[in-house]
Structures are given as C-alpha cells and as structure tokens.
Amino acid sequence: MTRITIAKGDGIGPEIMDATLKILKAAGAQIEIDEIEVGEKVYLSGITSGIRNESWDIIRNNKVFLKAPITTPQGGGYKSLNVTTRKFLGLYANVRPCMSLHPFVSTKHPKMDVVIVRENEEDLYAGIEHQQTDEVVQCLKLISRPGCEKIVRYAFEYAKQYGRKKVTCMTKDNIMKQTDGLFREVFNDVAKDYPEIENEHWIVDIGSAKLADTPEDFEVIVTLNLYGDMISDIAAQITGSVGLAGSSNIGEECAMFEAIHGSAPMIAGQGIANPTGLLEGAILMLNHIGQSSVAQKIKNALLTTIEQGIHTADIYKENISKKKVGTIEFAEAVIQNLGKLPSTLTPVDFKNGAALVLPSYIKKPSKTKTLLGIDAFVHWNGIDPNEIAERLQKLDGGLLQLKMITNRGIKVWPEGFKETFCTDHWRCRFQSENQTDVPKEEILKLLRSAMENQIDIVKTENLYAFEGKPAFSLGQGQ
Numbered sequence: 001m002t003r004i005t006i007a008k009g010d011g012i013g014p015e016i017m018d019a020t021l022k023i024l025k026a027a028g029a030q031i032e033i034d035e036i037e038v039g040e041k042v043y044l045s046g047i048t049s050g051i052r053n054e055s056w057d058i059i060r061n062n063k064v065f066l067k068a069p070i071t072t073p074q075g076g077g078y079k080s081l082n083v084t085t086r087k088f089l090g091l092y093a094n095v096r097p098c099m100s101l102h103p104f105v106s107t108k109h110p111k112m113d114v115v116i117v118r119e120n121e122e123d124l125y126a127g128i129e130h131q132q133t134d135e136v137v138q139c140l141k142l143i144s145r146p147g148c149e150k151i152v153r154y155a156f157e158y159a160k161q162y163g164r165k166k167v168t169c170m171t172k173d174n175i176m177k178q179t180d181g182l183f184r185e186v187f188n189d190v191a192k193d194y195p196e197i198e199n200e201h202w203i204v205d206i207g208s209a210k211l212a213d214t215p216e217d218f219e220v221i222v223t224l225n226l227y228g229d230m231i232s233d234i235a236a237q238i239t240g241s242v243g244l245a246g247s248s249n250i251g252e253e254c255a256m257f258e259a260i261h262g263s264a265p266m267i268a269g270q271g272i273a274n275p276t277g278l279l280e281g282a283i284l285m286l287n288h289i290g291q292s293s294v295a296q297k298i299k300n301a302l303l304t305t306i307e308q309g310i311h312t313a314d315i316y317k318e319n320i321s322k323k324k325v326g327t328i329e330f331a332e333a334v335i336q337n338l339g340k341l342p343s344t345l346t347p348v349d350f351k352n353g354a355a356l357v358l359p360s361y362i363k364k365p366s367k368t369k370t371l372l373g374i375d376a377f378v379h380w381n382g383i384d385p386n387e388i389a390e391r392l393q394k395l396d397g398g399l400l401q402l403k404m405i406t407n408r409g410i411k412v413w414p415e416g417f418k419e420t421f422c423t424d425h426w427r428c429r430f431q432s433e434n435q436t437d438v439p440k441e442e443i444l445k446l447l448r449s450a451m452e453n454q455i456d457i458v459k460t461e462n463l464y465a466f467e468g469k470p471a472f473s474l475g476q477g478q
Contacts, residue, residue, distance in 0.1 A: 011263025117227025
C-alpha cells in the first residue's frame with residue numbers, strides 16, 4: 001500500500017480527479033490518499049505561492065503527488081505553482097508520452113509515438129528578471145552541467161528501459177553557444193555510454209518543424225526547459241488533443257503526476273470534461289510506485305474504451321465516434337473495460353514500467369579559471385556609440401581597456417553601422433591587452449572611475465577563460 005498526496009485543483013480539476021480516483025479504486029490500485037488544497041482559493045487567501053506550508057510537509061512525506069489542473073489568478077504577484085513545485089522538490093525531469101490513437105481520435109499523424117523528456121528546473125524558467133534601463137529588461141538563462149547531465153541520462157535510461165532505439169537532442173546552440181552549447185556537449189558525452197541507442201541532434205526550430213511534419217521519425221526527444229514546454233504541447237496536440245496527455249515530473253526524492261492541460265473554467269461543473277489526461281498521469285504514477293500491473297490494466301481499458309468510440313465532447317467526431325459521454329460516464333466505461341485488451345490499437349505491456357534509478361551526479365574536477373576582463377552594461381540615453389566610447393576610454397581602468405561596445409548584442413563600436421538601431425542599454429567590454437589573469441582590484445578601479453565620472457553601470461559580468469578557453473560570447477558582427 002502506497003500513501004500518495006492528491007490535489008483536486010480548480011475548474012474541471014475536482015471532476016476529473018474524482019473520475020480518475022474512481023477508476024484507480026476499481027482497478028485495485030493499492031494506494032492511500034492524503035488530500036491537500038492548492039490553487040486559486042489558496043492564492044486568493046493571500047498566499048502568493050498557491051500552497052500552504054503544511055501541504056508541503058504532506059507532499060514531502062508521501063513523496064508522490066497526483067495533481068489536477070489549477071488556476072493562477074490574473075495580475076502580478078502570483079507565482080506559478082507548477083514551476084514552484086518542480087523546483088522546490090527537485091523534479092528535474094518532465095516526461096510526456098505522446099501517442100496517436102488513430103483511427104479513433106482524429107489526427108494527421110497516425111504512426112506517432114514519441115516521448116518528450118524536458119529539463120524542468122533551469123533555463124529561463126529560473127524566472128530571474130530585472131529592468132535595467134528605461135527601455136531594456138533582462139531575463140537570465142541559467143544552465144548547469146549537473147542539470148544537463150541528469151536530464152540527458154534520464155532520457156537515455158528511459159529509452160533503454162522501454163526499448164526505444166533513438167534519442168534526439170534539440171537545442172539552439174548555433175546562437176546560444178555557451179548555454180545551449182553546454183547542453184549539447186553533455187548530450188554528446190552521455191551518448192557515448194549508450195552505444196546501442198542511436199543519437200542525433202536538431203536545431204530546435206527545424207527540429208520542431210520536423211516533429212510537426214513527420215513525428216514518426218522521433219522516439220525520445222530530450223531538450224531544455226523552454227523548448228520542452230513548447231515541443232511537448234505541440235506533440236500532444238498533433239496526436240489529436242492536448243486533453244489526452246498526462247505527464248510525470250521526476251526527482252531524486254519526490255515525483256508529481258498531472259494532466260498537461262489547464263483548469264478549463266469555462267466548462268467547469270458541466271460534467272463534460274475529459275479525464276483522460278489526468279488518468280494518463282495516474283498511469284505514469286502507478287508505474288513509478290511499482291504497481292505496473294494495475295497501470296497496464298487501466299491503460300488497456302482506456303484504449304479499449306476509446307476504440308469502442310465512447311468519447312467525451314472534446315474528441316467526439318460524427319464520422320468516428322459512437323457515443324458522446326460526460327466525465328463520469330467515460331470513467332464508468334473504462335471501469336467496465338478493465339481486464340479487456342484493445343483489438344486495433346496496440347495493447348500496452350508495462351513489465352518494464354518501474355521507476356528509473358539513475359546514478360548520482362559526480363562533480364567534475366574544477367578547471368583552471370582565468371579572469372580576462374569585464375562586460376560593463378551601461379545605461380546611457382545617447383545614440384552615437386562613438387560618444388560613449390570616448391567617455392569610457394578616459395576612465396582609469398588600469399590594465400583594462402575598452403575593446404568593444406554592443407547594443408542588444410550587436411557590435412556598434414568600433415566600426416559599427418549607422419543603420420543599427422540602438423536603445424539605452426550598452427554592453428561595454430574591457431579586457432587586458434595581453435589576455436593575462438587580471439587582478440580583481442583592476443575591476444574595482446574601473447568601476448570606481450566610472451562612478452566618479454557619472455557613468456551609470458547597471459550590471460557587470462566577469463569574463464573568464466576555463467583551461468585557457470574563453471567562456472563568453474562574442475558580439476554579433478565581431
């Protein structure tokens with residue numbers, strides 16, 4: 001018997017959770033339930049995280065969380081509970097299986113069967129944003145080697161366990177050579193440990209287009225947080241409906257399972273919502289806690305029900321479906337089909353469906369780190385780069401000399417183009433002539449001189465080399 005935490009959420013959440021739990025009970029799932037309240041009511045009670053402290057204790061104690069969709073109130077000050085939960089509990093892997101149910105659910109891709117493995121904690125979802133000038137705001141994209149290695153290894157282990165033959169990495173490393181470049185570098189390193197599994201890399205824009213066009217060419221896709229968010233929704237939709245997809249969020253200690261769709265308040269209380277997405281999340285949960293035989297029974301009953309043409313309104317088609325049903329009727333039909341196998345759709349076999357156990361990350365030896373200079377970001381309302389360059393060249397930077405100015409990443413000095421549009425945010429790069437290790441006192445000297453000369457530096461980034469290799473981007477056009 002496994003004790004789990006559930007939250008019925010908002011909108012259609014309570015309806016689809018009740019239907020899902022009814023199916024789990026009928027199938028013989030060995031679970032005990034602790035229910036917590038999260039979402040809109042908690043937000044509006046003044047708790048901006050959407051969850052009470054005592055609820056965290058229950059989730060962490062049980063370690064397994066089945067969550068229905070929630071509503072985040074409009075307006076500032078409310079943080080996404082999904083993002084918060086994933087980060088607080090270290091749920092580094094978001095796993096979304098997306099399989100077509102042709103010909104019973106309308107789709108242009110009848111052979112699609114792909115799993116998206118999305119990094120869940122890093123990237124732009126760190127949510128670190130600042131306004132730095134009147135016209136420019138910044139969002140930091142943070143990528144770590146441990147984060148990359150954990151998610152990439154999870155993707156390969158998933159492929160190995162479920163008999164999938166290929167893992168595809170998607171990044172934008174042709175543009176973001178440091179951040180996305182690190183992800184691809186780690187992918188290439190980890191892939192060497194799995195010679196029996198084919199590996200490939202796609203630039204994310206053309207890779208996403210390829211997925212939308214010929215998804216049958218992919219089996220497991222591993223990618224960064226933002227790309228994974230978009231790709232997984234695209235993949236779910238082209239199978240036939242986002243409402244059919246569930247996902248798991250896996251960490252080293254805890255796991256959360258959910259539908260990928262929202263709370264759909266416009267149809268709440270009407271009894272017409274499709275519980276399949278949350279049920280798919282519950283099936284992933286059962287595999288995770290070692291109840292794969294129950295998961296297999298439910299999944300095959302679900303496939304049989306869909307095959308019989310018993311459909312909720314969101315997927316009902318006159319020329320395909322046989323009977324339009326509501327939430328509870330659909331759940332009852334699934335229960336009636338427990339123990340049956342689909343005849344056209346492929347029955348599932350979850351004998352390998354246990355939770356993946358990955359080796360702990362081993363920290364790599366520290367590299368030799370050399371300080372080469374500084375990027376100083378300046379708030380200046382002028383429009384001529386030569387004017388600000390002239391002022392900056394007069395500063396006392398000791399060993400540091402002005403080498404380049406960019407505006408929104410584009411080199412505007414020296415030898416910039418007059419056609420380049422400039423805003424009030426200037427990256428000013430100072431480096432030593434001989435590229436030697438610069439004492440940090442030289443940076444303090446430069447910043448003090450800038451302050452004395454009323455240069456408004458709003459942000460700085462040290463420029464480092466690791467093992468002699470510069471670890472910062474060039475300016476566009478440099």
